[in-house]
Amino acid sequence: MSPLVVLLKGMAALLGVALLGALGPASAQARPARAEAAATGLHISDGRLVEANGNDFVMRGVNHAHTWYPGETQSLADIKAFGANTVRVVLSDGHRWTRNGPDEVAGIVEDCKANRLICVLEVHDTTGYGEDAAAGTLDHAADYWISLKNVLAGQEDYVIVNIGNEPWGNTDPAGWTVPTTAAVQKLRAAGFAHTIMVDAPNWGQDWQGVMRANAQAVYDADITGNLIFSIHMYSVYSTAQAITDYLNAFVDAGLPLVIGEFGGPADQWGDPDEDTMMATAEQLDLGYLAWSWSGNTDPILDLAIGFDPSRLSSWGERIFHGANGIAQTSREATVFGGGTPGDTEAPTAPGTPTASAVTATSATLTWPAASDNVAIAGYDVVRVNGTTDTTAASSTTNGVTLTGLTADTAYTFAVYARDAAGNRSARSATVAVTTDEGGPTPGVGCSVGYRVTGDWPGGFQGEITIRNTGTTALNGWNLAFTFADGQTVSNMWGGTPTQNGATVSVAPAGYTAAIAANGSVTVGFTGAKSATNTAPTTFTLSGTACTTA
Secondary structure: OOOOOHHHHHHHHHHOOOOOOOOOHHHHOOOOOOOOOOOOOOEEEOOEEEOOOOOEOOOEEEEEOHHHOOOOOOHHHHHHHOOOOEEEEEEOOOOOOOOOOHHHHHHHHHHHHHOOOEEEEEEOOOOOOOOOOOOOOHHHHHHHHHHOHHHHOOOOOOEEEEOOOOOOOOOOHHHHHHHHHHHHHHHHHOOOOOOEEEEOOOOOOOOOOHHHHHHHHHHHOOOOOOEEEEEEEOOOOOOHHHHHHHHHHHHHHOOOEEEEEEOOOOEOOEOOOHHHHHHHHHHHOOEEEEOOOOOOOOHHHOOEHHHOOOOEEHHHHHHHHOOOOHHHHOOOOHHHOOOOOOOOOOOOOOOOOEEEOOOOOOEEEEOOOOOOOOOEEEEEEEEEEOOEEEEEEEEOOOEEEEOOOOOOOEEEEEEEEEEOOOOEOOOOOOEEEEOOOOOOOOOOOEEEEEEEEEEEOOEEEEEEEEEEOOOOOEEOOOEEEEOOOOOEEEEEEOEEEEEEOOEEEEEEOHHHOEEOOOOEEEEEEEEEOOOOOOOOOOEEEOOEEEEEO
């Protein structure tokens, strides 16, 4: 998704047309015999993306808008630090934006390899062809890839070529099939052995089912069989049935599929069901790549605010640390040493966790690190209830701040360690945590500044600055306020909101939980509004009334 075309992503939802049913008749036909391509790198086997050694590779990663932000060279390292195993990199073939040349692309590939990330390279200029007059053709994109052949040859272990992003709009999407097939065949004729990724029409969302109906025919036209389909899931996919029907149709047909982009925050077109997307992808062992690391014109889809890894938005927290998220499910490619075949040795159990900074709604847990014969990939924090446990959070380090807890409630938590091969340790010993009752905290004083930073019909962007005017540092807090005009919070970064009617309660993100005496933190958000947008006038911090600035 380009920040320049984000408004177009919801057009399918506005049209209100149901997704088509089963894959077309071609899905039931026997596939023609083809010469097996030498397994020199990432390739397709029995409908699955696998590495050269035959090990399954399931993408868990994000999109990064390189072509618009070429100076953000630290981004791949930051993305890797959160546990991703793949990054999809936005490039331009020069039709619409500044062309990314051979030396630049070679540097990106080396950066991916240095950070142990599989690199999906895509041309973005094709976005919305047939509907967006500025979009380029898949044929032009194919020529661009051919111009980079010397750079990409020999990188089949590390690079997937995504020919063109969302290469057809909503105008006559049936026209997608022929140019998609031709572009694939053009690259094969030029000698490309890489796995090729093709995006769906309808701005990637395939709400008319064209890719779904023609996938088998397009797949069969690739002489190598190393082709993977990419569906982009936004507002069209607001129900569990729409998501599971689409993903299962490809799995049932034995056709490889990845969720190449998806969003979660609600917008004016609907509310994508990211929980079902991620859960179903994990259940079916399908890859997913969230949109996007940072730099969107509308920051609602920024995983990191301002390319700052210490400022994850609530969307970023969901993707990296939530249920079925990257920290919990990502496995590094074996070409980098991760997920080593034959590695069946589980990590040791983590040490007993300890709790600190306990408030009415949050607590910070830390624990002695586990060890592994290869490497620890991450930790799963679970809430223990009798003989069952439920994942509460995931982390790539040996600490996490749990938010959204209930005041005056007893909890029991424990920790598991995971390695890159998916082996899980025994459970750690447990720690008991009882949240505070709430109410004013001794020694606490606070001041809150609230301002609207952007405004548009039906929506707005706001910023809340919380200053600790007390004499002691705060470690964990809860901010409460009430809207006067029916406003609702859609997305938040720096905190996790809970809204009940007009009342909003905000728990801190990990990086905003601590506020030094005379220090401050800032929380940003986007929201929905009517014609009137009166600012809240009363704020409490962990039960203490705050002055307003």
